[in-house]
Amino acid sequence: MSNISITDLRKSYGQVEVIHGVSLDIEPGEFVVFVGPSGCGKSTLLRMIAGLEDITDGDLEIGGTLMNDVEPAQRGIAMVFQSYALYPHMTVADNMSFGLRMAHAPKDEIDRKVKDAARILQLEPLLDRKPAALSGGQRQRVAIGRAIVRDPDVFLFDEPLSNLDAELRVEMRVQIAKLHRTLSNTMIYVTHDQTEAMTLADRIVVLRAGHIEQVGTPIELYEDPDNAFVAGFIGSPRMNFLNARANGPKSVEVAGRTIPLPNLTADLRDGTALQLGIRPEHLDATDGVRLMMDVDVAEDLGATTFVHGTVGGETLVAERRAHVGNAVRELEICFAPDKVRLFDPDGARVR
Amino acid sequence: MSEFTVGKRQRRLLWGISVPMALIALTCVYPVFFALNNALKSNREYILDRFGIVSEPTFQNFVQAWTRSNLSEYFFNSVVVTVLSVLALIIVSSLAGFALAVLRFPLRKLIFVVILASLMIPVQVVLVPFYKTIIGLGLLNTRAGLILSYTAFFLPFSVYLMTSFYSGLPRELVEAARIDGAKLTQVWWHVMLPMGMPALITLGILNTLYCWNDILISLLVLQDNRTLMVGIAALRGEYTTNVPLLTAGIVLAAAPIVILYLVFQRKIVSGIAVGAVKG
Amino acid sequence: MGVSKTKQPLRKRGGKARSEERRFAFLFVMPALLLVVVFRIVPLIWGFVLSLTDARGVTEGAFIGFDNYAELARDPAFHDSMANTILLIATLPIWIMVPMLLAILIHQGVPGGKFYRAVYFFPATLSSVIVGSIFNVLLRNDGQLNQFLELFGIGAIDWLGNSNTALLSLIAVQLWATFGMSLLIFLAGLSTVPSDMIEAAKLEGASMLQTFWHVIIPTLRPIIEFVAVVTTIGVLTNMFGLIYVLTAGGPGTSTTLPEFLIWIELGRMNRPGYAAAISMVLFVLMAGIAYAQVRIMSRNVNV
Numbered sequence: 001m002s003n004i005s006i007t008d009l010r011k012s013y014g015q016v017e018v019i020h021g022v023s024l025d026i027e028p029g030e031f032v033v034f035v036g037p038s039g040c041g042k043s044t045l046l047r048m049i050a051g052l053e054d055i056t057d058g059d060l061e062i063g064g065t066l067m068n069d070v071e072p073a074q075r076g077i078a079m080v081f082q083s084y085a086l087y088p089h090m091t092v093a094d095n096m097s098f099g100l101r102m103a104h105a106p107k108d109e110i111d112r113k114v115k116d117a118a119r120i121l122q123l124e125p126l127l128d129r130k131p132a133a134l135s136g137g138q139r140q141r142v143a144i145g146r147a148i149v150r151d152p153d154v155f156l157f158d159e160p161l162s163n164l165d166a167e168l169r170v171e172m173r174v175q176i177a178k179l180h181r182t183l184s185n186t187m188i189y190v191t192h193d194q195t196e197a198m199t200l201a202d203r204i205v206v207l208r209a210g211h212i213e214q215v216g217t218p219i220e221l222y223e224d225p226d227n228a229f230v231a232g233f234i235g236s237p238r239m240n241f242l243n244a245r246a247n248g249p250k251s252v253e254v255a256g257r258t259i260p261l262p263n264l265t266a267d268l269r270d271g272t273a274l275q276l277g278i279r280p281e282h283l284d285a286t287d288g289v290r291l292m293m294d295v296d297v298a299e300d301l302g303a304t305t306f307v308h309g310t311v312g313g314e315t316l317v318a319e320r321r322a323h324v325g326n327a328v329r330e331l332e333i334c335f336a337p338d339k340v341r342l343f344d345p346d347g348a349r350v351r
Numbered sequence: 352m353s354e355f356t357v358g359k360r361q362r363r364l365l366w367g368i369s370v371p372m373a374l375i376a377l378t379c380v381y382p383v384f385f386a387l388n389n390a391l392k393s394n395r396e397y398i399l400d401r402f403g404i405v406s407e408p409t410f411q412n413f414v415q416a417w418t419r420s421n422l423s424e425y426f427f428n429s430v431v432v433t434v435l436s437v438l439a440l441i442i443v444s445s446l447a448g449f450a451l452a453v454l455r456f457p458l459r460k461l462i463f464v465v466i467l468a469s470l471m472i473p474v475q476v477v478l479v480p481f482y483k484t485i486i487g488l489g490l491l492n493t494r495a496g497l498i499l500s501y502t503a504f505f506l507p508f509s510v511y512l513m514t515s516f517y518s519g520l521p522r523e524l525v526e527a528a529r530i531d532g533a534k535l536t537q538v539w540w541h542v543m544l545p546m547g548m549p550a551l552i553t554l555g556i557l558n559t560l561y562c563w564n565d566i567l568i569s570l571l572v573l574q575d576n577r578t579l580m581v582g583i584a585a586l587r588g589e590y591t592t593n594v595p596l597l598t599a600g601i602v603l604a605a606a607p608i609v610i611l612y613l614v615f616q617r618k619i620v621s622g623i624a625v626g627a628v629k630g
Numbered sequence: 631m632g633v634s635k636t637k638q639p640l641r642k643r644g645g646k647a648r649s650e651e652r653r654f655a656f657l658f659v660m661p662a663l664l665l666v667v668v669f670r671i672v673p674l675i676w677g678f679v680l681s682l683t684d685a686r687g688v689t690e691g692a693f694i695g696f697d698n699y700a701e702l703a704r705d706p707a708f709h710d711s712m713a714n715t716i717l718l719i720a721t722l723p724i725w726i727m728v729p730m731l732l733a734i735l736i737h738q739g740v741p742g743g744k745f746y747r748a749v750y751f752f753p754a755t756l757s758s759v760i761v762g763s764i765f766n767v768l769l770r771n772d773g774q775l776n777q778f779l780e781l782f783g784i785g786a787i788d789w790l791g792n793s794n795t796a797l798l799s800l801i802a803v804q805l806w807a808t809f810g811m812s813l814l815i816f817l818a819g820l821s822t823v824p825s826d827m828i829e830a831a832k833l834e835g836a837s838m839l840q841t842f843w844h845v846i847i848p849t850l851r852p853i854i855e856f857v858a859v860v861t862t863i864g865v866l867t868n869m870f871g872l873i874y875v876l877t878a879g880g881p882g883t884s885t886t887l888p889e890f891l892i893w894i895e896l897g898r899m900n901r902p903g904y905a906a907a908i909s910m911v912l913f914v915l916m917a918g919i920a921y922a923q924v925r926i927m928s929r930n931v932n933v
Contacts, residue, residue: 052526054648069648073532085523089545099531102541150531365740372732372740376749378806382764383756385774402777447662455648456655462663465671471920472670473867475889476913479680479902480673503669506662535654564757566871567893580759584875587763594767605760612755616748623811624818 001028001185002063002076002153004049009058011044011210019044020210021058026188031180034190035197035233036207042190043158045207049188050079050156063153073099075154078147082159084139086131086146093118093127096146117148120182121175137168144179157189161196173199194234198222206230228275228347237280237306239341240316244276252276252342255312259289263338265351274350277341280306283318288336295331298324307331383605390599397595412599420589422600425582430607432494432569432578433562436501440509440558441551443502448513449543453525454535463514470507474567482571490572497572501562509554516550517543553622556615563608579604674913681906691903698907708908710883711891714797718865718887721801725861726854729809733816734846738838747817751810758871761807766790766876769799793884796877800885804872808864812857819853820846862919866912888912 004026011019019041026032034042047053049060051072060067067075086095093114094101100110118124121141131139140160147155157176161169177200180187191197197204198218206213206221206229214226218234225231231239244252244259246268251260254276268274293316295309305324308317309331318333342350389397391408400406416422450456451463474481481500490496524546528538544551569578577585586600612619681698685691702708732750736743753761768774769789776786789799823846831841870889873879879886879894886894888908895905 050530052529071650072526072530077530079527079530081523081527083521083523085521085527087524087527087542087546089548098528098541099533102531102533102537146527146531365735365738368735369740369742372735372746373742375732376746379749379753379810382761382768383752385768386764402774443661443665446658450655450658454651454655454658456652459655462659466662466666469666469670471916472674472913473916475867475870475892476909476916477670477673477677478892478909479896479906480676481669482896483676483902484669484673499665500669503665506666510662535651535658539658560755564755564759564871566757566759566874580757580871583757583759583763584871587766587875597763597767601760601763605756608755608757609752612752620747620751620814623814624821 003028004154004186004188005059005061005064006049007059007061009045009048009060010056011041011048011053012056017056018210019048022207022210022212024205024212024215026186028186029184031187031189031200031202033197033201033204034188034207035192035194035204036213037233038192039209040207041210042192042207046156046158046188046190049154050077051075052079076152077154077156078150078152079156079158080140080143080147080160082162084131084143084163086139086142088131091128091130092123092134092142092145095131095142096149098146099150113149113151114145117145120148120179121145136164137172140164140172141175144176148183153186155183155185155187157187159191160189161191161193169196176200194236198234204234206233225341226349228277228343228349231277231341231343231349235279237317237319239277239279240283241343242276242278242311242314242316244274244342246270246272246274255291255314257289257291257312259337259340261337261340261342264342268350273345275343275345275347277343278316278335278339280317280319282335282339283316283333284320285334285336285339288334290332290334293318293331293333295324295328298326298328300324300326383609386598386601386605389595390602392595394593394595401594412595413603416586416596416600416603420582420586420596420600421577422579422582422586422603425577425579426603428494428573428576429563429579432497432501432573433559435494436498436505436562437555437558439498439502440505441554444506444509444513444554445544445547445551446539447506447510448517448547449539451510451514452517452520453522453543463510466507466510474504474571478571485572492573492575494573494576497569497578500568500572501558501565504568505558505561509558512550512554513547516547520546549622552618556619556622559611560608677906677909680903681910683903685903686901694903698904699911701904702907702911707883707886707891708888711886711888714883714885714887715866717797718801719862722858722861725805725809725812725865726857728805729812729857730816730850730854732809733813733820734842736813737817737820747813750813753807754810756807758807758869759875761803762872762875765799765803769803790877791881793881796881796884800869800872800877803876804865804869807872808861808868812861815857815860816850816853819850823849859919859922863916866916866919888915 004024006022006024009019009022010017022045034045036042044053048055049062051067051070055068062075062077072079087098090098096114096117097110100113114127115124118127121144123138123141123145126134126138126142131142134142140163143160160176161172164172173196176189180200189196189200201218203215203217204221205215208229214221214230216224221230221234225234228241232241242254244254247253247258247270248260249267250262250264251258252268252274253259259276291311293307293309293311295307297308299306299308300323303321305320305322306317307320307324307328308315310316311333318331324331344350388405390412391405391410392400393407393409393411396405396407417426447466451459485491485496485500488496490499524542525538528542533541564580565578566580566584569581570584573581583600583604586597591597680691682693682695683691684694684697732746736746740746770776771786771788771791775789780786787795789795827845827849828841831845836844866887867889869887870893873885873887873890874893877885879890889912892905892908892912895901895908899905
């Protein structure tokens, strides 16, 4: 179990810089998730930690030791790939023991470690099979097993569940969460799926275009986003953003209505253009600001309904824990002002 | 194999076509049948009946060709040289293909181009200096010299095939091996070789064909210690009148490849088809 | 967040891990590179130098500039070999059409297709020495072929002894021996014809012939070009064994091709410098074809 310390890490391909000075500290035993849209650099960052990509500038320390130029095999890490990367011509047992065999470890040690890992992941009946004879979920477990056998300080996961179908993904997510509880290793997990991030992480690192947008626990990111990007990325369905204008030190005007925001720390300048963020699930309050919404489409999922419509020309989505018939043309939405998140036109949070 | 549901008229047409096609097939097979047929005749029988099917088959010619005409020696030479050359080609081309396709090092593109460009330099174009090089390196009349020569002259296509095959493999396999701590030689032996099997089999087949059937290079390098094909060419000169003996030698020389072809025909044909599509 | 450290100078890409990968990569590629350089590239340059000398036998020979080439331009044997080459290349359409036609027929489902495929390829597995030796007997004046033709009332023709028919015989035998390989290449290419295009054509009511012309041929075009180039290079450089055994270049020079001439000048005439000059000409010819191939293939890649 090790801590990881990244200081001002940069990565360039030729003249093009893709990771711009990322700094981060990861505690031992922490489960950290790198999340962000495609191309944000989360995989690149992970691979730099693994040693599969060169570090152009900055420092990477694992367990207090500088690791910039150390071979991947020497960093005390193990990696689970998106495509599992299992050797097709070897059995499951051979796949898992590959590293130990290459290091000429004693046979009984190899057998013991493979058996232990197989037990944790319920792979015992599959040890003699080849990858082609396994299902996607089984292959993923073998990939994880191979990582466990290495007995690493840090586990790295590169979008491991992306190739599985939705149902299997939920099941595997639970398995990985349980694995963390059992092994207690430091784990870094990359995904583009914010649900995986929210459910698995101790802390989430939100990345965009090679920058860290925010680091925090899932709740911190949900409740207290630093900017509109994080607010919009975390939480499903996406937070609603409405155009607003300040009309008082602690109030804004949206769609013709004035909304008081007593919890604001700063004072607003009159007339400033702003964005008002409110999550769809918060539009179902019993007390608070009331607005009428013109309904376009109601998506009834059984237990929940997503109502798409407009308020004063602005599109928004409201969530209801009830059926809303398709004939409904207008819906009253109600929200508490303290659930509002305010952002300036550049996306920065106004607290 | 047909992608059409052929109509009745077209079906009759296709049956009609199969007649000339069968004739062509006959011409493909006849020459070898001719050789075998006459190899089984004694010289006397051949003189008396040159065109008929053998009536009193004898294996004498085979025995004579094998023992008296040194064919056994030549055969052995060919086997040794072919097997070792194909082995060398497989090892060298898979190592080079691995490096060129997967590893990062300076001048990688240049080296690939140089190896590929040498396809443009067949033996005939460098006949004289090649010969002098062989002499200069002390490799004249050595089997090692021939093996090295075969490897050098059949490498480019092999390297091309392996490089393109390996670059089609998911890079994560090699990365996982690196993380697992395998040294690069271990990665080659445990991962690249087994995974390269389909391409290596095609290479093995093609190169066996080339090496076994070669005449020009072996004519230059192995002059006393001849290979089989050189031996057969010489046999022609020595026994122009004893056709059964000559054909017996021919049958012996062709037999290994023909037998291999009969047994592995399907695999050989599909292996070459794979190579063709890749090219 | 991390404590900010003093900014380090930009690290050079490298370190122990990288240089080890580099070392191994060079190690892995060295055998192939070395072999190719020693046995082909250096000899090529050396050959060019040699062609500028009048070396004889083992003696070094003096520098004579381009005299060898000048002599080549006057040499009747060389002229004949080039003329034969041109004749050979003129027959190229047959070398392409025959395998292509057979491949299409097999692909379209002629009964026994797989069998034919195997049989047609069979001659390609035989060494040119084997092929030459057998046909040497078959094509004799009193040989099996004439015997067969007599059944149809055609008089005996001295195929290999008559300088008018010798080259033809050589070409025919080489075609016999190698068309199977082209056949396989065409078959491989035909299997890449997208079946949905064919189905679409069928839905629009195209007949077999129309589909053939408008769908299959265009898809085959790059393969036709590929086979053309491969065949040309093959006849320029792969006929030595056959010539050596079937006709020894004769009668006269009627079946002498440049690659055989090189051998004669080296072996019989013992004129390595002169032989090297012919080699250079052959090389230029091949380089020209290679250039054409590269241009064709790169054009196809963009298509």
